[in-house]
Amino acid sequence: MAQEMRQARVDELVDPIAQHPGYDATESKIALWGHPLHAMTVAFPVALTFCAFGADALYLLSGETFWARAGVWAAGTAFLFGLAAGATGTMELLMVRGIRIRAPAWTHFVIAVLLLSLLGANWGYRIQGYEAAVLPYGILLSGFNVLMVMATGWHGGKLVFDYRLGTSKGS
Amino acid sequence: MIPWLEPSIPHLKALHITTLGLWCAGLFALPLMLARHDPAIGQLDYARIRRATHYGYTFVVTPAGVVAIASGTLLIFLREVFVLWLFAKLVCVALLVGFHAWVSYIIVAAAETPGAHRPPEPLLPTLALTLLILAILSLVLAKPELGVIPMPRWLEQPWGVQLPFDVPSR
Incomplete structure (x- = not known):
């Protein structure tokens, strides 16, 4: 009985945020003919973050200077392409009403900005001496960055797969 | 590292400290606000809690966190603090940020399972x-020398394994 009453009340509760005009206006605005630029650009920093860790692992294995140089380039380009992907994502978040109003979009934002900070630290540390930087702290940073890029990517994917944000036609 | 931006360091630091204060205060406030959501809630209280926590999260606390981290990142490059205590920090x-994401899960649960969710x-x-x-705060104020913490030996030296393929020698 109490259960039923509670159920009845649950059905009556209306979320004021979902009533907001524009809540469903989630179509991407930063796009080329409907294909969102953010989804296109994030592939680069994500892959390069893994590359930096891979290069560090190969340096640990072999000690070849080549891999330390590959590491500094992968870490640097991960950061710079990350800034570009961050710019498209930030514009999308701020300009599209249906994305700006959703809490999970902001969660992805703050995790991604921290990831950029870590990617920048990994690069800046290496340009002071790319070979000495790898062992042991460079590889630890790269490994942590891989974990962070997975957390960021998962939360970004959640926006697309669960809420269909930033897609061409909205949901 | 970026000479023409160096005069802005004190301003960036002020921005960093202001926004991180706002961010941390919000991280304390939001779980307390969300705790008021319970199964016996009525529409008025529910709408009030939703508006306060949602707008607090999306338009105050998270932007403050973003600005704090972004200004901090710029400061890392301007002051060139690529050192161990910074990595630990x-x-x-x-x-x-993990705590921040956990708060956002409670906000989403309160939005998607109204009344049924127990914060x-x-x-x-x-x-x-x-x-x-x-x-x-201890890490950034004391700047401890973390290099004295011993690292496992297998992580400090390359293992000298011959790779099954050639790489450029320079």
Whole structure:
């Protein structure tokens, strides 16, 4: 009985945020003919973050200077392409009403900005001496960055797969 | 590292400290506000809690966190602090961001399962948050020499394995 009453009340509760005009206006605005630029650009920093860790692992294995140089380039380009992907994502978040109003979009934002900070630290540390930087702290940073890029990517994917944000036609 | 931006360091630091203060305060406030959501809630209270926590999260606390981290990143490059205590601090900030994401899950649960969702008791999480913030403050203020912490030997030297393929020698 109490259960039923509670159920009845649950059905009556209306979320004021979902009533907001524009809540469903989630179509991407930063796009080329409907294909969102953010989804296109994030592939680069994500892959390069893994590359930096891979290069560090190969340096640990072999000690070849080549891999330390590959590491500094992968870490640097991960950061710079990350800034570009961050710019498209930030514009999308701020300009599209249906994305700006959703809490999970902001969660992805703050995790991604921290990831950029870590990617920048990994690069800046290496340009002071790319070979000495790898062992042991460079590889630890790269490994942590891989974990962070997975957390960021998962939360970004959640926006697309669960809420269909930033897609061409909205949901 | 970026000479023409160097005069802005004090301003960036002021911005960094102001926004991180706002961010951390919000991380304490949001779980306490969300704890008011319970199964016996009526529409008026529900709408009030939703508006306060949602707009607080999306338009105050998260932007403050973003600005704090972004200005901090710029400061890292301007002051060239690529040192161990900073890396340790960034890992602690990652945990802080984890706490932030946990708060967002409660907000989403309150939005998507109105009335049915039971928010977590905020006492222990906010205690953990206090410890985390104290750890971050200790790292940045004391700047401890973390290089003395021993690393495993297998991580300090290359293993000298011959790879089954050639790489350029220079």
